[in-house]
Amino acid sequence: MLKLTRRKFGTVALASTAAAVVGAMTLSPAVAADKINVGILSLASHSPSIIAEERGYYAEQGLEVEFVSFQAAQPMAVAIASGDVDFGLTAISGGLISLADKGVIKVVGGALQEYDDIEGQKVIVSKKAHDEGVKTPADLKGRTFGITTTGSSFHYMAHKIADKEGFDRAEIKLKPLQKVPAVIAALKSGQIDAWSIQPNIADNLTSGPDVVEIGSISDYIPNYQVTTVFTSTANATDKQDLVKRFLAALSKGIADYNAAFVDKTMSEEDTAELVKAIHKYLYTDQPLEKADPQIRAGAMRFNENARMNVASIEDQLEWFKSEGLVPEGVTMDKLVDTSFVETF
Amino acid sequence: MELILRNITHSYGETEVLEGISFNLKHGEIVCIIGPSGCGKSTLLRFIGGLERPDSGEVLLAGDPPSGSLNPLTYIFQDFALLPWRTVEGNVSLVLEDHGIRGERAKAIIDDVLARTKLSDFRKALPRQLSGGMKQRVAIARALSVNPAVMLMDEPLSALDSQTRELLMDDLVELWTRERFSACYVTHNLAEAVRLGHRIIVLSRRPGRIREVVEIDMPLSERPDRIAELDRLQRQVWQIMREEARQADLEIADVA
């Protein structure tokens, strides 16, 4: 009966989210432990998983991986909760915590993180706002700030800036615009003043005349655990071995990614090969020569061995609670399963 | 005022509908135009009222309209053409409003024409509440309100059942006896033609030409009592039309 309700939940919930998800949705096998579905977004931050597949790390662990593409993190979280997808990487959002509170998903590992020595997420403003005197994040008081949705990582970052700069959170006027392209359009045209985003997108924007960089997120949220690995509670409790094998394979992919794009210790030959492999999934609408620099640019470090910054996650959870975006009763135990990776 | 038709000829594309129609309509005279389906009777009536133009030939007006005539050439339509969203009096006032007649003056005219068409009790009724015969009486009242010189009647009784038709014919005769209006009355019904026409113009099948003009000098008011004579007349006209009607019936298929 549990299976039945979960299936039904998937259908109901998915119908209410993106239609694209339905098309991409495949059913997870009931018994076969080594055939798994992994959700990815078309972003460079999902490369380690692709590397693990292309270099055969998943196969080494006896895993047969099928990638399922999503347009946004939220439907991916829902698909994992429903059991249609087994693993995913995404930022901690209100929706994700809400699902964890209902006991259907768990964070099991860390992925992207801010490090002081690596270029991380940037605070950028429109040319118009810059001309009006918004030169540092401290000037964001009374300004508009683009976010995708309430309870997104952008929302969190905006408030952390306000907290650190010592003005009221309400003094940053948040503008929910649902999608990243909409935020970009609004920023470029000066409809909103500011935004914070991963370096590859930020660099792309600031290279044009409309957008100016004014700060780094790592100054406001040191060691921010930006994205995490998560799976369904069913997997985390009943198929611990499967989760371990997945994380082991992903860790090898992470090591390659960091070596190739962050530390740049990998040979150019191997790196080019990785880029080629990643290009099978990312920027597929562009030729390899054009996609290559975009795949390499602005890479942020993934945590070795999917280590997890529990302190950062707890800070995020506390922020969600303080804003009343998630139920008061959510605990770290409900959200995170620390038994799989090293935590700090 | 008189109407003079000179050599009216018309065709729709390749199809010739009317050819060389000429006749005069004298003051106070009712001319019935009769002919088989598709002979262009209604088209001819539209030329007379200036709603369409013939390819060649002309329709002329001689003399002045009676003083106070707002719309010398006034139609009565087969389907009544009442505005369903206006009451009886609203439908009459519609044609007065554009002449700047409102308020008391309009009320006086409306009272008068509704009385003449025996509709005084129904002035607030909507068309959907009226029977077919009453609707046509409203249309007649509307036509009377503009004090026409010539009534152009396009099969005005064809949409009604036969009893209603009889009653309305009586009404029309009574009205004519009082008002002495001129009228061009198009019909395909011989009984109406012999009851109402001072002259019957029989058109041939397409292209419509004047086949025969039948003068009836029996006064309109006497006709109900001389049914037998009218019957004979009607049969006579039917003999003229018969072959045309049969041919027209065979042709009609490719007109539609």
Added chain:
Amino acid sequence: MSHDLAHGGSPIQRPIDAANARPVPFRGGGFRHRKLGIVSPIVFAVIIALWELGSRSGIISDIALPAPSAALAAFMDLVHTGMLWKHLGASLYRLVLGWTLGSLLGVAFGLAIGLFSLARAGLLPLVSALFPIPKIALLPLFIIWFGIGEGSKVATILFGTFFPTVIATYGGVDNVDRNLIRMGQSFGLSWLSIVRKIIIPGALPAILSGFRISASIAIVLLVAAEMIGAEFGIGSYILMAGSLFALDQLIAGVAILSVMGLIISWAIGRAERYFLNWRT
């Protein structure tokens, strides 16, 4: 009958067998709608009761669908915090403004297309080309054109309601009885009188049913419109509930939209009865 007539010209005389006479079987039933006003509340009540029961007993998991009572509680939260009026106010402002402007422009363009050959030749292809474009797809453009303030939200609803109104209006004008127009001409009515007194009232039934559709479209588009930088509004409330996976709030928000739809449909029904009482 023709058979009998062929024999003698009059019906054959035979005694009527009255003893074995039986009523003609009735075959005319069915296919006719009766007014059963109490059925729909009962259907609603039964569905909600079953749903509540299912949720309480655990047959319906609370992550599949929250209980109606949970949705009601979320709704009451809105009422108590006073947020309901803020959300409703913001949404109604956008709906009323967008729909009114869209409808006015739509009726104006529809009349132009219906009345003038030049407008028909020039605008109709344009309307046909733009109508099927999902307005949501244009959101990024709307942000640039109308800003992320009220402009783009009103514009989304305006565009959504404009096209169906244009099509309903010119269709209504086309369907006005030509004989009535000819009647107007035959009585020497001016062009403006014919338009005002014959064409517009004649097209009104089509225009009003166009309003019915465009009002529903406006509500559908409310959620899309409030995707862009909306702090308040039923649509933004639903979007927020969706992104936080707060299903009770989601259902409460959707129910509010649904009630808005019912009220608008009722109001247009009243307007139809008032303006179109001349119809049979």
